[in-house]
Amino acid sequence: MTNNLLFDFTVDKAAKTVFITREFDADQSLVWDAFTKAEILDQWNAPAPFTARTKYMNFEVGGKRFYAMVSPEGLERWIIQEYTSITPKTNFKLFNAFADDNETPQLPGSDWNYTFSEQNGITKVSISIYNESLERLEKMIELGFKEGYTVSLNQLENILSTLNK
Amino acid sequence: METRRDVFQAIADPTRRAILLLLAAQAMTPNAIAEEFHTSRQAVSKHIQILAECEIVRQEQKGREIYYRVNATKMKEIDKWIEQFKSILETQFNQLDKVLLTLKKQKK
Numbered sequence: 001m002t003n004n005l006l007f008d009f010t011v012d013k014a015a016k017t018v019f020i021t022r023e024f025d026a027d028q029s030l031v032w033d034a035f036t037k038a039e040i041l042d043q044w045n046a047p048a049p050f051t052a053r054t055k056y057m058n059f060e061v062g063g064k065r066f067y068a069m070v071s072p073e074g075l076e077r078w079i080i081q082e083y084t085s086i087t088p089k090t091n092f093k094l095f096n097a098f099a100d101d102n103e104t105p106q107l108p109g110s111d112w113n114y115t116f117s118e119q120n121g122i123t124k125v126s127i128s129i130y131n132e133s134l135e136r137l138e139k140m141i142e143l144g145f146k147e148g149y150t151v152s153l154n155q156l157e158n159i160l161s162t163l164n165k
Numbered sequence: 166m167e168t169r170r171d172v173f174q175a176i177a178d179p180t181r182r183a184i185l186l187l188l189a190a191q192a193m194t195p196n197a198i199a200e201e202f203h204t205s206r207q208a209v210s211k212h213i214q215i216l217a218e219c220e221i222v223r224q225e226q227k228g229r230e231i232y233y234r235v236n237a238t239k240m241k242e243i244d245k246w247i248e249q250f251k252s253i254l255e256t257q258f259n260q261l262d263k264v265l266l267t268l269k270k271q272k273k
Contacts, residue, residue, distance in 0.1 A: 007258065009251045018250070022258050026265040033268075034261055040268070044260035047253050 006124070020127040028118035031125060032089050035114060038065065046070070061086055065094075066103055080105050081112075091115050108132035175219040180204070181212050185235060188222055192234035 008021040024031050034040045038054040046052035046069045053076075057065040063083050068076040080099040086092045097109030111130040116123060175181055184198060199209040213233060216222040221239050225232045 005262075007255065009254070011247050018247075020254060022254075024258075024262065024265055026269055030265060030268060030272075034265060040264060043264045044257055047256035048260065 005122070016131050018129040018131070020129070022125050022127075024123045024125065025121070026123055027121060028089060028116050028123045031123040032116055035116075035125070036092065038067075041065075042067075059083060059086070066099070076101070078103075084111075089116060175216055175221050178212065178215075180209070181216055184209075184212055184216060185221070188233055188235045192225060192232040194230050194232055198233065 005023040005025060006021060007023075008019075010019045011017075012019070024034075026034075034044070036059050038057040041057075042052045042054050044052075045067075049072045050069045052067055053070055054065060054067040057063075057067070059065070061083055065081045065083075066078065067081075068078050070076050078099045078101055079096065080103055081094045081096045084093045084095055091114065093111065093113045095109055096112055097105035097107060099105050108131075110132065113128045113130075115126045117126075118124070180202065183202070187193060187198060187201060195210055195213055196206075198213065199206045202209050213222065217224065217233070219239070221236055222233045223236045225234060
């Protein structure tokens with residue numbers, strides 16, 4: 001697959017914010033579903049070889065998603081998200097924090113803001129992540145995704161190209 | 166006040182960024198740093214202390230004087246974390262591409 005889809009990643013360290021823009025080859029309503037429905041999120045929302053497993057998700061303002069990133073060995077790392085704002089199909093915001101298995105958040109967390117727009121059948125998703133502290137970002141990375149990452153990324157690209165032939 | 170070990174915190178302040186720029190060029194004593202600013206010596210010293218707690222600057226004893234210099238390793242660490250975070254997201258989004266493809270096929 002020739003992937004001409006945009007992936008833009010910038011960090012404003014002073015503003016403690018990460019900006020991400022990614023295009024997807026699908027219409028806006030499908031991409032919106034992929035970010036807002038547990039059954040689809042669980043198919044992609046943890047980086048391989050980890051898998052995502054949603055315990056519950058109430059996609060409404062004030063509602064929460066409680067899910068785990070599960071390692072190949074079966075270790076669970078829980079994350080709790082609270083939806084703070086939703087404009088159907090175009091924008092939603094959430095507060096994200098690591099948690100214990102009793103849903104108690106470990107602060108500080110981070111604020112995620114997702115914006116969706118479509119042009120010619122390509123949907124652009126713009127995400128900004130405000131981190132109260134770098135320690136949190138560090139923790140996100142420490143989840144176990146270390147050098148193995150680049151390898152699995154390359155493997156995935158291979159799978160994708162096979163699938164598209 | 167709680168100990169700050171957050172590098173984002175360290176560089177969020179304009180005075181601290183200015184101090185880092187100064188120190189990037191050369192190691193300096195606290196007095197020499199303070200002379201570059203209009204604020205009080207105490208205020209500057211507080212900023213240096215925060216930078217030191219974040220380990221983004223390091224102390225060096227030269228004779229009687231203490232010099233501060235930028236800890237390049239710590240600066241690189243930040244970039245490394247960010248790079249890894251980018252790679253995590255990239256992996257997830259590539260997975261999403263695949264999921265979207267499957268969903269589109271199911272719709273047809």
